[in-house]
Amino acid sequence: MTRVLAVSTAFPPHRYMQQEITDDLVSHLPAGADGGLLRRLHAGAGVETRHLALPLDRYRELGTFGETNRLFIDLATDLAAEAVERALVEAGVRPEEIDLVVSTTVTGIAAPSLEARVAARIGLRPDVKRMPLFGLGCAGGAAGLARVHDHLGVRPDATALLVSTELCSLTLQRTDLSAANLVAGSLFGDGAAALVAAGGGRDSTSTAPVRTAPAGPTVVATRSRLYPGTEHLLGWDVGEWGFRMVLGPELPELVRLHVTEEIESFLAEHDLKPTDVTAWICHPGGPRILDALTEELGLPDSALAVSRRALAATGNLSSASVLQILNDTLSDRPPAGTTGLMVALGPGFASELVLLAWEE
Known part of the structure; x- marks a missing residue:
């Protein structure tokens, strides 16, 4: 059994209205570019505000991929440490009690990886087990929790950090006028999230700090799925320019055709139907993805309200979004007996599902 003890988020201090970001991007489009298309995409993204790693005017000065990636390492390390320190306090867990740390990112490259850079700063043990994940994209948060669950299944006395x-x-290509880049520029924001979890055999009285987080769920089961023949539809084209978005327009239809069936099959294994799930922790890939899930699963409009609010408030945070949405869900204190489902989609094309339960 895996018990979620706490989830916390951290955001850069630079927060902008969507309209401010839109106006800035339009004002620096290459000659002859269609500013009206960019404005329509931004207006229809379901995003109201976003946090950015840098002040808006700094993005005009960004140079090579190497320079941008060095910025990523410095800023991401600080943000990760902030989220982790907050989550540990809320969980009532000392840094030295962490046995495994899983880190996930897809917007920069770091070796040593981010969790190694954070470890000494926050006081993790030198013998802590590390599992850095890269390439999972928006599915990384759910996949990370699934890998934490795998570890705690064989180490029930352990405590883990994600x-x-x-x-x-920092990945936006300001001169790329492809539909994929324009859509990405309308949706994505910056942020970090951290989750602390413990195995069922961990002594709940073993820590001195007072736990301040609301009671979290247990992980019941997980499922990972690759959809063959879809590898070209989502990911990065990496070159001297950095990360260039690959985003196929077919993705909402793939969600309708395959992902909803995957969700129904997964739930059926546990004698559940979509209507039995009352806490949906869905990655906000965009309004069309959320609409497809709602319609094909026969859910009420309110079912994915937390995901839509998160999209409006912070944009799509890639792998951090599902953890942000889980944090928001915990803040509402779901009653005992609540069934939850974490759903995230990423390059592969792939889905990650995590079944959650708030115990009676």
Whole structure:
């Protein structure tokens, strides 16, 4: 059994209204570019505000991929440490009690990886087990929790930490007028999230700090799924320019055709139907993805309200979004007996599902 003890988020201090970001991008479009299309995409993204790693005017000065990636390492390390320190306090867990740390990101490259850079700063043990994940994209937060659950299944006395850090704004290609880049520029924001979890055999009285977080769920089961023949539809084209978005327009239809069936099959294994789930922790890939899930699963409009609010408030945070949404869900204190489902989609094309339960 895996018990979620706490989830916390951290955001850069630079927060902008969507209209401010839109106006800035339009004002620096290459000659002859269609500013009206960019404005329509931004207006329809379901995003109201976003946090950015840098002040808006700094993005005009960004140079090579190497320079941008060095910024990523410095800023992401600080943001990850902030989220982790907050989550540990809320969980009532000392840094030296962490046995495993899983980190996920897809918006920068770091070796040593981010969790290694954070470890000494926050006081993790030198013998802590590390599992850095890269390439899972928006599915990374859910996949990270699933890998934490795998570890705690064989180490029930252990305590684990998951940290997701994404600085999506540093990947934006300001001169790329492809539909994928324009859509990405309308959706993605920056932020970090951290989750602390413990195995069922961990002594709940073993820590001195007072736990301040609301009671979290247990992980019941997980499922990972690759959809063959879809590898070209989502990911990065990486070159001297940095990360260039690959985003196929077919994704909402793939969600309708395959992901909703995957969700129904997964739930059926546990004698559940979509209507039995009352806490949906869905990655906000965009309004069309959320609409497809709602319609195909026969859910009420309110079912994915937390995901839509998160999209409006912070944009799509890639792998950190599902952890942010879980944090928001915990703040509402779901009653005992609540069934939850975490859903995230990423490159592969792939889905990650995590079944959650708030115990009676």
